[in-house]
Amino acid sequence: MMLEGHFMTLSLQTVFRNPENPIYDFWKFSRGITAPLFLSISGLIFTYLLLKNKIQGWKNLRVQKGIKRTGVLILLGYLLQFNLYTYFFGGRPLFTSLTQIFHVLQCIGTSLFILISIYLLNHYILKISLGVLLAGLGLMVIIISPTIAELNYNNIPRFIENILIVSKDHSLNTSVFPLFPWCGYVFLGGALGNLIFRLKDKANHFVFPFGLIALGFFIKYLTYPILSGIQYLPGFNRLKPFQYEYEPIRFSQVLIFIGIIILVQKIILKLKASKQLQMPPLVFQVLLAVSFALGCYSFTFPLKNTSQNIIAYTLFFVPIVITLWKLTGWNYKTFLNIGQNTLSVYVLHVILLYQGFFGFRFGSYIKDQLNPFFAIAGAITFVFFFLAYTQYEPILIYQLNRMKLRYKIFKRKKQYKTSTI
Incomplete structure (x- = not known):
């Protein structure tokens, strides 16, 4: 979703960005849910693994790894905002307003560090349900975000302001993912991770995805009356209005989306086990060929x-995606590889599309240049490029380590020869 969304957003011509077009409107909705989903899943997985470890507290291996990970995320986030090409060849300063903004890697890194701190505080001092604590903190972030955004930041360094909010001063680059309100998704995702850990084997039951979907609709339709009621409570009535905040709605959509994905996965696995989805390979290939031919014909x-449009694009592109899927050996293990290599995929795609760090200008050549057909074709190619990358990344790392080892051996031999002379 991230790769496809970023490629389409960058490359699609402005004339086709029509909100009244239902296809574009649906795509824009799916594009909008990507970041909340990404942040929520980050909190969910990290919290689940944190609680799953047999050793709890400071000696929990996930705490040590998590702290290192937060440092790497924050450092990479800021490094990607440099542009070496424009610095060396364009006469542009290395440090600009762009290098000061707070983006998604910094947001996730800082949020996970706060989550670890809360976990340790709760383990040694508070000793209450971590899920309740994280859910309450996520809700509090949503409640106070409008008030935080309206504070006076005139005497505060721009760097700090960018960490907290989207600055109202648009003369310089502004943050895309400041802590308020985006860290709320990480905490709410952490609460969900705690719930899954507590449910243990019950989370594998068919009831669980239905429960997530029901909870999603509950939050969606009851958020406004609940927040409106909180707004009138003593202490809260002095805050800026927060009952209209959109973050709870987005999180409800995240819950519904996760529930649907889990449900679809369970149905597919059940059908596969009962052998009701099996089709002779020749019949399947003929159907793909017929679909592709009809797609080509429809564009005449x-x-x-x-x-x-929906019929033509579906008939044409679905056979291409399925064929590439088969050729690349795309399976459940591939999804696991992508999940384990999310950071490297994110970093590489930023370098390619957004001139991150090195300043490669590939993205500038396709910016607002493609019609829907070529934008979709490019997005599919872009996604499968990274699928191939995740499959071959271990080999690349292995070869890189071998090169490092050979260099060390060569260096030691050279030092030995010099010392003997």
């Missing part, structure tokens, strides 16, 4: 309405 006529 003007596509006058939304239905015709």
Whole structure:
């Protein structure tokens, strides 16, 4: 979702960005849920692994790894905002307003550090339910975010302001993922991770995804009355209005999305086990060929309405995606590899699309240049490039380590020869 969304957002021509077009509107919705989903899943997985460890407290291996990980995330986040090409060849300063903004890696890193601190505080002092604590903290972030945004930051360094909020001074670059309100998703995801850990084997039952979907709809439709009621409580009535905040709605959509994905996965696995999805390979290949041929034929006529566009693009691109899927050996293990290499995928895609660190200008050549057909084709190619990358990354790392080892051996031999002379 991230790779496809960023490629399409960068490359699609402005004339096709019509909110009244239902296809574009649906795509924009899916694009909008990507960041909340990414942040929530980060909190969910980290908290689950944190609690799953047999040793709790400071000696928990996940605490040590988590602290190192937060440092790496924050450092990489700021490094990606440098542009060496424009510094050496464009006469642009190395440190600009862009290098001071707070982006998604910094947000996740800082949020996870806060989550670790809360975990340790709770383990040694508070000793209450971590899930309740994180859910309460996530809700509090949502409640106070409007008030934090309205504070006076005139006497505060821009660097600090960018960490906290989206600055109202748009003469310089502003943050995309400041802590308020985005860290709330990490804490709410952490609360969900705690719930999954507490449920243990019950989380594998069919009831669990339905429960997530029901909870999502509950939050979606009851957020406004609940927050409106809190707004009138003593202490809260002095805060800026927060009942209209959109973050709870986004989190409800995240819950519904996760629930649907888990449910679909369970249904597919059940159908596979009962052998009801099996199809002769030749029949399957013929169906793909027919679909692709019909897709090609449909583009020979003007596509006058939304239905015709959906049918034509589906018939044409679905066989291509499935064929690439088969050729690259895309399976459940591939998804696990992507999940384990999310950071390297994110860093590489920022370098390619957004001129991160090195200043490669690939993204500038396609910016607002492609029509929907070529934008979709490019997005599919971009996604499968990274699927291939995640499969071959271990080999690349192995070869890199071998090169390092050979260099060390060569260096030692050279030092030995020099010392003997």
